[in-house]
Amino acid sequence: MITKKINKKDIRKLLGTWNQECSVIVPTREQGIVEMAGWDNKDISFLDWYRNTVVPPKACFLPQSEVMISFQKKENGLKIEVPQDEHKQIIFGIRPCDARAVAIIDQVFADTYDDYYYSSKRRNTLLIGLSCSNPYDSCFCTSTDVNPTESEDVDLMFMDIGDEYVIEEITSGGKALLNTSSMIKKATKADINKAKEVRAASVDKLKKKVDTKDVDRKLQSCFNDIDYWEQVSAKCISCGICTFLCPTCFCFDINDEMIKKHGARYRGWDSCSFRSYTKMPMENPREEKWRRVRQRVCHKFEFYPMNLGINACTGCGRCIRLCPVNWDITQVIAGLPGEISVHSGK
Amino acid sequence: MWLKMFEPSGPTTCLVMKVSDMEKELRQEAGKLLEEGTVDYIIGFAPGSLKFTTTPLITEDIDEINNLVINPFINNNLAKYLPEIPGRVGIIAKGCDSRSIVSLIQDKQIARQDIVILGIPCSGLVDLKKVEKLAGKERDKIDDIVVLADKVCITAGGEKKEVPTTEVLFDHCLGCELQIPKEYDFLIQEPAAEIRDYESSSKQIQELKKMSPDQRWAFWKEQFGHCIRCYACRQVCPACFCERCFVEESQPRWVSPVSQWQDNLIFQAIRTIHVAGRCTDCGECERVCPVNIPLRSLSKEMYDLVGEMFDYKTGMDVNAPALMTAYELVEAEGLIR
Numbered sequence: 062m063i064t065k066k067i068n069k070k071d072i073r074k075l076l077g078t079w080n081q082e083c084s085v086i087v088p089t090r091e092q093g094i095v096e097m098a099g100w101d102n103k104d105i106s107f108l109d110w111y112r113n114t115v116v117p118p119k120a121c122f123l124p125q126s127e128v129m130i131s132f133q134k135k136e137n138g139l140k141i142e143v144p145q146d147e148h149k150q151i152i153f154g155i156r157p158c159d160a161r162a163v164a165i166i167d168q169v170f171a172d173t174y175d176d177y178y179y180s181s182k183r184r185n186t187l188l189i190g191l192s193c194s195n196p197y198d199s200c201f202c203t204s205t206d207v208n209p210t211e212s213e214d215v216d217l218m219f220m221d222i223g224d225e226y227v228i229e230e231i232t233s234g235g236k237a238l239l240n241t242s243s244m245i246k247k248a249t250k251a252d253i254n255k256a257k258e259v260r261a262a263s264v265d266k267l268k269k270k271v272d273t274k275d276v277d278r279k280l281q282s283c284f285n286d287i288d289y290w291e292q293v294s295a296k297c298i299s300c301g302i303c304t305f306l307c308p309t310c311f312c313f314d315i316n317d318e319m320i321k322k323h324g325a326r327y328r329g330w331d332s333c334s335f336r337s338y339t340k341m342p343m344e345n346p347r348e349e350k351w352r353r354v355r356q357r358v359c360h361k362f363e364f365y366p367m368n369l370g371i372n373a374c375t376g377c378g379r380c381i382r383l384c385p386v387n388w389d390i391t392q393v394i395a396g397l398p399g400e401i402s403v404h405s406g407k
Numbered sequence: 408m409w410l411k412m413f414e415p416s417g418p419t420t421c422l423v424m425k426v427s428d429m430e431k432e433l434r435q436e437a438g439k440l441l442e443e444g445t446v447d448y449i450i451g452f453a454p455g456s457l458k459f460t461t462t463p464l465i466t467e468d469i470d471e472i473n474n475l476v477i478n479p480f481i482n483n484n485l486a487k488y489l490p491e492i493p494g495r496v497g498i499i500a501k502g503c504d505s506r507s508i509v510s511l512i513q514d515k516q517i518a519r520q521d522i523v524i525l526g527i528p529c530s531g532l533v534d535l536k537k538v539e540k541l542a543g544k545e546r547d548k549i550d551d552i553v554v555l556a557d558k559v560c561i562t563a564g565g566e567k568k569e570v571p572t573t574e575v576l577f578d579h580c581l582g583c584e585l586q587i588p589k590e591y592d593f594l595i596q597e598p599a600a601e602i603r604d605y606e607s608s609s610k611q612i613q614e615l616k617k618m619s620p621d622q623r624w625a626f627w628k629e630q631f632g633h634c635i636r637c638y639a640c641r642q643v644c645p646a647c648f649c650e651r652c653f654v655e656e657s658q659p660r661w662v663s664p665v666s667q668w669q670d671n672l673i674f675q676a677i678r679t680i681h682v683a684g685r686c687t688d689c690g691e692c693e694r695v696c697p698v699n700i701p702l703r704s705l706s707k708e709m710y711d712l713v714g715e716m717f718d719y720k721t722g723m724d725v726n727a728p729a730l731m732t733a734y735e736l737v738e739a740e741g742l743i744r
Contacts, residue, residue: 198457
């Protein structure tokens with residue numbers, strides 16, 4: 062529920078106040094690449110140009126590579142250190158699609174056991190959502206149950222209504238961020254009405270749509286339709302763009318590095334699109350390209366619903382607009398053979 | 408010639424495109440190949456799902472032939488797919504693609520008799536990043552891009568801008584050395600507009616050369632700090648046809664799988680050396696990089712070095728021995744006996 066508001070002019074001051082207490086992460090742009098990175102304590106121009114990041118915010122919790130343990134060979138054995146990172150941070154400007162994605166992988170990293178590296182960063186982070194009214198033509202969030210102007214997956218939700226942002230207080234942690242600030246005003250009835258208009262208009266801007274109803278069932282029934290998977294995977298070049306830059310893909314690989322007596326164990330992003338995926342422990346069971354493509358689609362739209370009752374696609378559209386060959390997941394979903402078909406052989 | 412398909416009166420956006428005479432001819436020929444069973448597959452370009460994009464079309468279905476398009480956004484170097492597609496294949500090829508196809512034949516990755524090359528003349532492809540910069544808007548906010556022989560009209564947000572075509576073509580297209588395939592089975596007989604700007608084509612490389620070694624090192628250090636090791640540059644490259652890539656080898660290990668700038672740089676440096684004599688300067692590595700690393704500065708420099716040192720142009724002659732894999736005894740120079 063919208064309760065508060067802030068004038069756009071005051072955003073710099075607000076971020077500045079927060080920046081004294083913890084690190085503030087905002088959308089930043091370097092040679093055309095937008096990602097979430099530390100705020101320089103002055104530039105808020107992103108409020109004008111920012112649409113969404115290229116590198117999804119998952120990188121704040123699951124960095125592309127990170128040290129799990131560092132070790133040193135001593136005469137009497139190994140000295141092992143686990144990096145302790147408990148610094149507090151606020152991510153300002155996360156879009157509803159990406160906030161939902163964080164909520165989705167939160168479940169993964171807290172599933173069978175609590176993943177220290179992920180959750181130590183996650184529990185020390187507050188998410189401030191920013192409504193989206195300028196989607197790309199590749200965005201289809203409304204087809205995946207995401208509203209571009211609303212989110213329950215953040216601590217505070219900011220919505221642009223012109224000269225001001227109206228604010229929804231979602232969690233107590235978020236609420237506390239506003240308590241001490243004199244810039245925060247009460248939202249009026251007129252503000253709330255304006256927000257309603259903006260909401261409707263923003264949702265309307267999402268032109269790309271795909272029917273995701275019963276997709277899990279359809280995928281189940283066409284799992285062995287090899288002809289379909291071969292056909293839709295033919296143009297895929299098996300690079301890692303769609304998975305690395307997907308806000309919900311979380312696969313990682315672990316590697317030890319050692320130079321002389323010092324070393325570290327790293328983990329970094331891995332991708333089921335790669336032929337070398339899982340080669341280290343055994344073999345890749347998905348040697349053929351169509352199996353890897355099928356895996357990515359099924360993981361998002363069949364296995365997730367089966368295991369966690371939720372689609373693992375939030376319609377951010379990165380995999381479509383960044384794909385070197387314009388492989389479009391919405392077309393693959395829309396084209397799924399509806400009838401139950403069983404393919405024998407292979 | 409693009410001029411022909413973008414006649415001012417016709418609809419011009421990429422999605423709803425007027426079927427040009429070239430496309431008609433191409434569809435006819437490709438359809439015939441499938442129908443008569445000369446080939447099992449056709450590889451070409453179809454309209455993409457987003458504005459100003461195309462997508463590779465790999466099909467055995469005659470009904471899909473009418474999706475084949477030719478326009479200034481047919482970026483992919485389709486030669487990439489040839490080694491993995493079984494049977495006989497009809498492939499639509501621009502000049503640079505045809506050079507990659509020839510290179511694959513020279514390297515014995517594919518057999519000439521399995522390939523039917525449908526050559527198309529190419530006047531250059533539009534670099535959307537350049538258009539975005541000129542228009543001050545991102546791709547999806549641009550309404551129209553009309554390419555004429557010497558100028559391009561960009562319409563965005565009600566504003567119309569006219570710029571010389573040289574300002575929107577890819578750098579590699581501005582230095583193109585083969586607009587019309589030399590090796591083909593069928594060629595669409597149209598001239599290609601000669602749009603060249605050699606200076607712009609190698610501007611980035613010249614700028615890098617002006618730097619001191621320290622500055623250059625700092626430049627690449629920063630660039631490769633952005634690399635996410637998605638390997639799109641390798642995957643999209645027809646010259647990268649190795650079954651096993653050195654980067655994934657663990658015994659011995661050449662490059663760390665951990666993404667750090669040093670290893671990212673080494674990966675690209677070795678890849679650049681590996682494609683020497685195979686790279687045709689098609690520019691795909693740079694186009695697909697999701698973090699905008701100017702990879703062509705490396706590959707084009709290597710391309711030029713190959714030309715200078717060996718007087719060799721990749722993929723120009725299907726009967727020539729491949730530069731890196733063909734040896735003659737006289738070459739041993741006392742090192743190998």
